[in-house]
Amino acid sequence: MTVIKAALLGFGTVGEGVYTAIQTHQSHLKKILGAEVEIVAILIRDKNKERLVDSKIRVTTDFQEIINIPDLHVIFEAIVGEEPGHTYLQQAIDKGIHVITANKVMFSKHGEQLIERSQKENVKIGFEATTAGGVPIIRTIQQLLQVNQIKKIQGILNGTSNFILTEMRNRKLCFEDALELAQEKGYAEADPTNDISGKDAFCKLMILSQLVFGEQPNWNEVEIEGITSITQEQIAEAEKRGQRFKHIAEITRVGNAIKASIQPIIVDTDHSLYPIEGVDNAIAIEASLVGKITLQGPGAGKLPTASAMIEDFVYIFQQAPIQEKILEYQSL
Amino acid sequence: MTVIKAALLGFGTVGEGVYTAIQTHQSHLKKILGAEVEIVAILIRDKNKERLVDSKIRVTTDFQEIINIPDLHVIFEAIVGEEPGHTYLQQAIDKGIHVITANKVMFSKHGEQLIERSQKENVKIGFEATTAGGVPIIRTIQQLLQVNQIKKIQGILNGTSNFILTEMRNRKLCFEDALELAQEKGYAEADPTNDISGKDAFCKLMILSQLVFGEQPNWNEVEIEGITSITQEQIAEAEKRGQRFKHIAEITRVGNAIKASIQPIIVDTDHSLYPIEGVDNAIAIEASLVGKITLQGPGAGKLPTASAMIEDFVYIFQQAPIQEKILEYQSL
Numbered sequence: 001m002t003v004i005k006a007a008l009l010g011f012g013t014v015g016e017g018v019y020t021a022i023q024t025h026q027s028h029l030k031k032i033l034g035a036e037v038e039i040v041a042i043l044i045r046d047k048n049k050e051r052l053v054d055s056k057i058r059v060t061t062d063f064q065e066i067i068n069i070p071d072l073h074v075i076f077e078a079i080v081g082e083e084p085g086h087t088y089l090q091q092a093i094d095k096g097i098h099v100i101t102a103n104k105v106m107f108s109k110h111g112e113q114l115i116e117r118s119q120k121e122n123v124k125i126g127f128e129a130t131t132a133g134g135v136p137i138i139r140t141i142q143q144l145l146q147v148n149q150i151k152k153i154q155g156i157l158n159g160t161s162n163f164i165l166t167e168m169r170n171r172k173l174c175f176e177d178a179l180e181l182a183q184e185k186g187y188a189e190a191d192p193t194n195d196i197s198g199k200d201a202f203c204k205l206m207i208l209s210q211l212v213f214g215e216q217p218n219w220n221e222v223e224i225e226g227i228t229s230i231t232q233e234q235i236a237e238a239e240k241r242g243q244r245f246k247h248i249a250e251i252t253r254v255g256n257a258i259k260a261s262i263q264p265i266i267v268d269t270d271h272s273l274y275p276i277e278g279v280d281n282a283i284a285i286e287a288s289l290v291g292k293i294t295l296q297g298p299g300a301g302k303l304p305t306a307s308a309m310i311e312d313f314v315y316i317f318q319q320a321p322i323q324e325k326i327l328e329y330q331s332l
Numbered sequence: 333m334t335v336i337k338a339a340l341l342g343f344g345t346v347g348e349g350v351y352t353a354i355q356t357h358q359s360h361l362k363k364i365l366g367a368e369v370e371i372v373a374i375l376i377r378d379k380n381k382e383r384l385v386d387s388k389i390r391v392t393t394d395f396q397e398i399i400n401i402p403d404l405h406v407i408f409e410a411i412v413g414e415e416p417g418h419t420y421l422q423q424a425i426d427k428g429i430h431v432i433t434a435n436k437v438m439f440s441k442h443g444e445q446l447i448e449r450s451q452k453e454n455v456k457i458g459f460e461a462t463t464a465g466g467v468p469i470i471r472t473i474q475q476l477l478q479v480n481q482i483k484k485i486q487g488i489l490n491g492t493s494n495f496i497l498t499e500m501r502n503r504k505l506c507f508e509d510a511l512e513l514a515q516e517k518g519y520a521e522a523d524p525t526n527d528i529s530g531k532d533a534f535c536k537l538m539i540l541s542q543l544v545f546g547e548q549p550n551w552n553e554v555e556i557e558g559i560t561s562i563t564q565e566q567i568a569e570a571e572k573r574g575q576r577f578k579h580i581a582e583i584t585r586v587g588n589a590i591k592a593s594i595q596p597i598i599v600d601t602d603h604s605l606y607p608i609e610g611v612d613n614a615i616a617i618e619a620s621l622v623g624k625i626t627l628q629g630p631g632a633g634k635l636p637t638a639s640a641m642i643e644d645f646v647y648i649f650q651q652a653p654i655q656e657k658i659l660e661y662q663s664l
Contacts, residue, residue, distance in 0.1 A: 297625035
């Protein structure tokens with residue numbers, strides 16, 4: 001029996017979700033991969049925090065301890081921020097370890113370079129979880145691109161902002177009260193800046209740009225406007241006209257240039273993103289042959305994001321050459 | 333340079349779409365597959381109808397001529413109805429030829445048996461185009477199933493019926509006038525029975541059942557109700573209450589039984605399928621980890637359906653073992 005050895009970097013909401021999903025899906029994973037999946041190590045930041053994990057798992061604050069595990073096959077990265085995630089993944093790739101990341105801030109900036117590096121080293125990178133959580137947008141775009149040119153993408157890529165706009169309309173709240181409600185429900189962080197300013201959606205849009213167009217626009221030229229200045233009155237006025245405010249990230253190719261923006265837009269009932277409510281994310285793709293496809297679902301959350309990472313994991317390890325690699329490892 | 337040799341069965345709307353998409357995407361397909369794609373033969377029914385195809389392509393009414401082409405790698409089947417499609421695909425599989433089908437009537441009945449047969453013969457079957465046209469529902473479900481249990485699916489699987497219901501509401505038409513409009517626009521056939529009775533949606537729902545639950549309910553126990561008895565008055569009444577009629581195909585597992593139905597349902601604004609209008613299809617999937625995901629897009633049409641078939645094609649020929657098989661063929 002072969003064993004796939006995995007390590008988790010980060011044990012916050014997403015890391016814990018991956019841990020739980022793997023532990024509870026052991027027999028299922030064994031069936032589809034023909035191998036046991038063993039979590040051998042977890043990288044944490046705070047040694048003193050109590051964690052309920054299997055005592056056989058090495059729990060450490062030292063990444064070098066993890067990277068030096070001799071037969072490690074894959075790393076799940078669920079750390080927040082550009083560093084140390086980027087450095088860790090570079091090291092993992094150079095060691096021939098596959099990586100699966102949920103880190104959008106890091107991947108929007110370093111994704112291209114990491115993918116190039118991984119191709120050289122013949123390892124795989126999964127990044128389905130970086131954009132729109134459990135919505136399988138990355139693989140869908142990859143599939144469509146096989147025979148379609150994608151002309152334009154419009155998305156609601158931040159669930160917090162969409163929840164706030166939805167509740168400002170539904171409950172007739174001002175921005176501050178709707179934000180407080182989002183925080184009470186755990187949909188917004190204590191410091192919500194990244195979400196409500198459009199920065200979070202920006203990172204995801206840059207990842208989509210790289211995937212769809214093979215490049216990103218100049219970051220300084222992307223128009224980014226958050227939702228903080230929208231008033232309850234504006235929303236009520238729009239509603240009277242049958243319209244809604246939506247915070248829309250949009251990317252399109254105009255000639256040789258890529259035009260990207262993230263801003264509140266007033267949409268009519270016939271707009272693909274008009275019906276997207278609450279914390280849901282959605283992406284509308286305009287493709288040359290297929291026409292317009294819209295995907296909608298939970299854009300964040302412990303289990304949806306974990307599901308996306310494990311879908312990547314299965315995809316990577318179902319590829320025949322890598323299966324052989326595991327067999328090679330086992331026979332060493 | 334390797335060559336992938338393909339044949340088309342049927343040269344109606346979908347067959348022509350596949351032909352056009354392959355001819356116009358030659359250099360792109362060559363890049364991603366590392367092989368030329370050559371359409372070597374087309375099976376037609378009517379010899380006297382004029383067709384604009386490359387003169388090097390063998391156009392024939394005799395399937396045996398096609399199946400006996402010695403190094404044929406793949407067949408695109410776009411024939412309507414159970415036979416002769418089923419017999420042809422069986423023969424193809426037995427000869428080690430991969431098959432890609434858009435034939436939902438045939439596949440809803442014989443899909444399981446064809447898949448079993450193909451596994452024995454080590455060939456692949458693509459059937460993305462059988463259900464919801466260009467919406468990548470089959471692959472998305474396959475991906476989700478890797479780590480999710482799917483509990484329930486609700487879908488608008490017939491664009492004609494959805495168009496009729498939409499226009500009865502929007503233009504305040506009776507059923508007959510809305511059907512006529514659909515026929516004028518090419519969205520309904522001269523004999524629209526299959527679409528408006530729910531039979532077409534039934535076939536697609538059975539394909540989804542097989543995929544999601546590994547089995548189908550007893551066909552006689554599936555409740556099928558079409559849209560023909562819905563009146564303009566009922567639709568107007570619902571609209572006053574902020575509700576809409578949608579023709580919904582639903583499948584769910586209740587204990588050990590699979591419960592399936594296709595019927596008009598009055599839905600509120602917060603229902604996932606409420607905003608689906610016109611000829612679009614949509615499928616809402618409830619999965620254990622990911623939660624609820626909805627996919628929406630064109631459920632039929634020449635190019636969307638062709639796109640789905642070519643996505644299958646690329647998926648099949650990107651699998652390493654099959655690539656080797658082509659190389660083997662070439663070296664014979």
